[in-house]
Amino acid sequence: MLAELGEEARPLAGGQSLIPLMKLRLAAPAHLVDLNFIPGLSQVERANGTLRIGALARHAEIESSAIARLIPILQDCAAGIADPQIRHRGTIGGSLAEADPSGDWVPVLLTLDTTVHAVGPAGERAIPLAEFVVDAYTTQLGPAELIREIRIAVPPASSGGAYIAFKRCAPVYATATAAAQLTMNGDTCADARIALGCVALTPVRPAQAEAALRGQPLNAKSIAAAVEAARAAADPPADIRGSSEYKKDLVAALVRRAIETAARRARGESVPGGHLYA
Amino acid sequence: MPDPIPRVAIAVKINGRAQRFAVEPRLLLVDLLREEAGLTGTHVGCDTSYCGACTVLLNGQTVKSCTVLAVHADGGEVLTVEGLAKNGELHPIQQAFVECQGMQCGYCTPGFLLSTYQLLKKNPNPDEAAIRKGLAGNTCRCTGYQGIFRAVEAAARTPGK
Numbered sequence: 282m283l284a285e286l287g288e289e290a291r292p293l294a295g296g297q298s299l300i301p302l303m304k305l306r307l308a309a310p311a312h313l314v315d316l317n318f319i320p321g322l323s324q325v326e327r328a329n330g331t332l333r334i335g336a337l338a339r340h341a342e343i344e345s346s347a348i349a350r351l352i353p354i355l356q357d358c359a360a361g362i363a364d365p366q367i368r369h370r371g372t373i374g375g376s377l378a379e380a381d382p383s384g385d386w387v388p389v390l391l392t393l394d395t396t397v398h399a400v401g402p403a404g405e406r407a408i409p410l411a412e413f414v415v416d417a418y419t420t421q422l423g424p425a426e427l428i429r430e431i432r433i434a435v436p437p438a439s440s441g442g443a444y445i446a447f448k449r450c451a452p453v454y455a456t457a458t459a460a461a462q463l464t465m466n467g468d469t470c471a472d473a474r475i476a477l478g479c480v481a482l483t484p485v486r487p488a489q490a491e492a493a494l495r496g497q498p499l500n501a502k503s504i505a506a507a508v509e510a511a512r513a514a515a516d517p518p519a520d521i522r523g524s525s526e527y528k529k530d531l532v533a534a535l536v537r538r539a540i541e542t543a544a545r546r547a548r549g550e551s552v553p554g555g556h557l558y559a
Numbered sequence: 560m561p562d563p564i565p566r567v568a569i570a571v572k573i574n575g576r577a578q579r580f581a582v583e584p585r586l587l588l589v590d591l592l593r594e595e596a597g598l599t600g601t602h603v604g605c606d607t608s609y610c611g612a613c614t615v616l617l618n619g620q621t622v623k624s625c626t627v628l629a630v631h632a633d634g635g636e637v638l639t640v641e642g643l644a645k646n647g648e649l650h651p652i653q654q655a656f657v658e659c660q661g662m663q664c665g666y667c668t669p670g671f672l673l674s675t676y677q678l679l680k681k682n683p684n685p686d687e688a689a690i691r692k693g694l695a696g697n698t699c700r701c702t703g704y705q706g707i708f709r710a711v712e713a714a715a716r717t718p719g720k
Contacts, residue, residue: 300587300626301607313585317631341620364696365677366611369620370627451695452609 284402284425286312292427293317294337294375297367322374322429327351330435336374336428341365343373352435353546353554354442354462358389361444361556364451374428377410380483382417383454388476388484389444392462394434401426417482439471440464441546443539443554446478447531449522450558455479456522459511459535461543463494470494475507475539477532480515487514490536504540511536569633573598574642582629588622589613591629592639600640600669604698611697614670615639621677623696640669643676651717652676652710661710663701670697675711679720685711 283290289311293299302308316322322337325346332348343349344359362368362376362385376386377397387410395410402425413421422428436442442462448455458478464471473494477485490510497503517528545552566581573596580595592598592615601624604612608626615624616638617631643650652675655661662668671694678685678693685693690711699707714720 296628297608297626300628304607315584315628315630364611365674365693366614366621366623366696367608367626369617369622452611452698 282314283427286314288424290314290424292378294378295339295371296375297363297371298375298379298381316427324430327435332433332435334373334431334433336430337372338374340368340371340373340376344368352393352433352442354389354392354444354460354543357442357444357555358385358460361385361446367452373431377413377431378420378422378428380414380416380418380420382482382484383458383479385444385446385455385458385478387414388458388460388478390431390433391476391484391486392442392460392474393436396432397428398430398432399426400429405429407432411486414483436462437464439466439547441543441548443542443546443552445535445539445542445554446556447535448556448558451556454522455556456559457515457517457528457531457535459532459539461536461539463499463540463543463547465499465544465547468498468500470497470499470503470544473507473540475511475536477511477515477536480517480528480532485514487511490514494540499540499544504537507540508533508537567630567633569630571629571632571634572636574637574639580629584628584630586629587625588615588617588627588629588632588637589624591632592624592637595629598639598641602666602669604667604670604700609698610667610700611670611674612667614673614697616673616677619680621674621696638673638676640672643672650676651720652679652714655714655717656707656710659710659713660706661703662706663699663703667697667699667701671699671707675714678711679715683720684715 291310293313293315322335324335325338340359340362349356396407397413398407444460446455446458460476462474473491475490490507493506512529512533515532519525542552542554564583570579592601602612604610606625608623613624618635674697
């Protein structure tokens with residue numbers, strides 16, 4: 282149906298972004314194709330070493346799922362997106378397909394091995410998340426292509442992650458966000474992935490910040506090096522939420538907190554994370 | 560003149576009463592409730608999914624009815640503020656809002672009542688952090704939050720909430 286209607290048609294998932302955008306006349310699709318009545322797209326399950334999340338899984342369904350208890354960074358994200366009402370409707374597939382630079386899911390999932398499984402007139406394909414988001418509000422999806430499922434590799438043992446988003450209040454865009462996922466080998470950081478949101482047109486993986494931790498003992502010195510590298514990698518736009526300098530300082534604080542929380546969780550501690558309000 | 564938009568038949572149970580409607584597919588749930596069902600207790604505040612004044616329960620879950628299509632309620636159940644009181648008696652949550660001055664102008668109150676209803680169903684004894692998180696999707700522009708939080712705490716202590 283999307284192929285027949287052409288590029289003026291938009292698929293409608295949870296509608297928590299698209300409906301307000303249409304009311305504000307920021308989006309004016311000629312047709313809406315409602316996906317909500319398609320069955321079998323809401324699973325949140327673990328199959329051996331892979332997590333499979335259907336595109337129409339609502340944030341609240343992920344928040345209360347067994348896999349969110351297994352992987353804390355998913356819990357941080359799902360439990361903190363916007364507010365309860367929006368989490369009851371909004372979907373993970375819709376969030377990824379929108380590719381809003383302020384979105385929560387992309388930076389979180391970039392710290393895990395995530396592939397987007399899409400289906401369209403040419404069949405099905407798997408797209409690594411890092412390649413899926415092309416630009417602000419732009420993905421690799423063709424006009425008649427839809428996300429079917431998100432697949433995430435279960436992180437190795439002794440891993441822990443954390444997502445910290447800083448925002449003025451629940452229903453608004455975050456000022457900045459940081460996600461960190463660590464795999465520890467004793468006191469050494471065997472692997473580290475970091476992603477920053479709201480600091481560029483697409484989420485940023487600060488490669489030097491990750492390199493500052495990977496293979497190093499996790500201590501005050503290596504964390505400080507990673508924090509400074511993350512600050513340098515962020516180029517946040519000045520806007521109503523703050524100046525660029527303020528946001529860079531904020532990113533540094535969020536990355537530090539995300540790394541420290543991730544490290545404690547990797548050791549099996551239960552530590553709160555998630556969204557912070559000013 | 561453009562062709563009229565074909566209507567879609569939907570069946571929705573609103574506050575326990577099964578009803579049928581023929582709606583334009585673009586109709587919002589809040590407009591179904593207010594204009595078609597005549598239930599004007601659900602208020603439109605910001606109309607952009609921010610303020611939560613239009614909060615209702617759809618199939619047991621709070622939603623912002625200004626950001627849900629009426630067709631999405633087809634075959635489902637909706638609870639609005641009109642469905643809280645029973646037999647002329649205020650619901651314990653409503654009574655607590657009255658007693659604790661949990662409102663100023665009252666415009667946001669229906670949404671707060673339904674978010675409180677949801678919160679106490681999921682967590683009968685919320686601490687202050689849980690109350691703040693549970694009501695994070697509702698804005699009181701009179702800024703009367705202290706009274707609202709006191710009302711939620713009082714409601715949580717009431718049997719039959």
